[in-house]
Amino acid sequence: MAAPDALLVMGVSGSGNCYIPSFTLFLKLGWKFYDADDYHPEENRMKMQKGIPLNDEDRIPWLCKLHDILRRDVASGQHVVLACSALKKVYRDILIQGKDDAPLECDHSGKEEKPVEVKLLVVHLTGSFDIISGRLLRRKDHFMPPELLQSQFDTLETPSAPENFIQINVDKNLSEIIATIMETLK
Secondary structure, three states: OOOOOEEEEEOOOOOOOOHHHHHHHHHHHOOEEEEHHHHOOHHHHHHHHOOOOOOHHHHHHHHHHHHHHHHHHHHOOOOEEEEOOOOOHHHHHHHHHOOOOOOOOOOOOOOOOOOOOOOEEEEEEEOOHHHHHHHHHHOOOOOOOHHHHHHHHHHOOOOOOOOOEEEEEOOOOHHHHHHHHHHHHO
16 A cells, blocks of 8 residues: 555544544654644534534535645645544545635645645544443533434445545554554555
8 A cells, every 4th residue: 555645533423533643643653633623613613512413514614624734734745644523435535635616725825736635544443332422421521412423423434445444443442553553554
């Protein structure tokens, strides 16, 4: 496998997609880390806090912004770890290629650039509803309430060929998860 420009650590809320890369993976690799939750507009956060699931109209501008960040970093030679739910294939496609009719959010240079397609390795953290629900119930001070977990499972489109992905069960301990990712990157 050709070395990816970026790792997308994805899964439903509570799967560990933020915990895994933020505390271990990006430090081990020396890559830049982004938590996609930090880029949700306030309207999205408020909607989730009220128990209302996000729809495509809510997510697509957020995903376009994330693509622009990935594109900018990759174009400058920086490797990236992105923690993001990226529940649907179309969402992952936006992270890789952008969206044809979406303006670039992060490019303020004013010059035309050749589009950059991000070579992405998708790391799908998966687990049972019961295990992930238990994790969410223990989590404090997060805008995503446990009541929305079922909507995320309902929305989830598990990565499949031809996507470049690995799937790891969250039943494994942290060192096993990191070892699996690192082995895949060799």
